[in-house]
Amino acid sequence: MSLPKRIVLIGPMGAGKSTIGRMLAREMGYRFLDTDRIIEERCGANIPWIFDVEGEEGFRQRETAMLEELAAEPETVLATGGGAVMRPENHALLKKHSVVVYLRTSIEQQVERTRKDRNRPLLQNDDPEGVLRTLFAVRDPLYTELADIIMHTDRKSPRLVVRQLVNRI
Numbered sequence: 001m002s003l004p005k006r007i008v009l010i011g012p013m014g015a016g017k018s019t020i021g022r023m024l025a026r027e028m029g030y031r032f033l034d035t036d037r038i039i040e041e042r043c044g045a046n047i048p049w050i051f052d053v054e055g056e057e058g059f060r061q062r063e064t065a066m067l068e069e070l071a072a073e074p075e076t077v078l079a080t081g082g083g084a085v086m087r088p089e090n091h092a093l094l095k096k097h098s099v100v101v102y103l104r105t106s107i108e109q110q111v112e113r114t115r116k117d118r119n120r121p122l123l124q125n126d127d128p129e130g131v132l133r134t135l136f137a138v139r140d141p142l143y144t145e146l147a148d149i150i151m152h153t154d155r156k157s158p159r160l161v162v163r164q165l166v167n168r169i
């Protein structure tokens, strides 16, 4: 079986897309890219700043532009932001020449892994857990629909997730 051109990781904040993506890329001899980090580099500002100044809509435009730019990148593991599935026009960009992996993660784990995080503007409020629940209710069906592989990450080390993924890709 030939290797896929790209592996695209989708899933909620705190799913481990960056950690697992970096390790998976190393394992496969692929390059690792992360849309959020490239957006920040290009913009010369962090995500909270972009949300503050340009609003979520401005950030989403940058995210779509980034997905367009990276749609044909060969031998790449691409970590995406948790909201990348929200724009219908992004769906074909995520799927193009790719194996799409949904890192499915419980709300409890999302809360645990995003606690004290200051770089996620959607969670800087009184009820981050409520926000994660609401987002999950909307987005889980989208992640599931887009995924070629659904990988559960709860109670697994990143190393185990990567090993299981390599066996399934």
Ligand code: S3P
Residues within 6 Å of the ligand: 011, 012, 013, 014, 017, 036, 047, 080, 081, 082, 083, 084, 119, 120, 121, 122
């Ligand atoms: C977002 C998730 C973040 C980042 C931005 C918006 C979201 O990425 O893109 O803060 O809408 O869920 P991570 O999923 O990598 O935290």
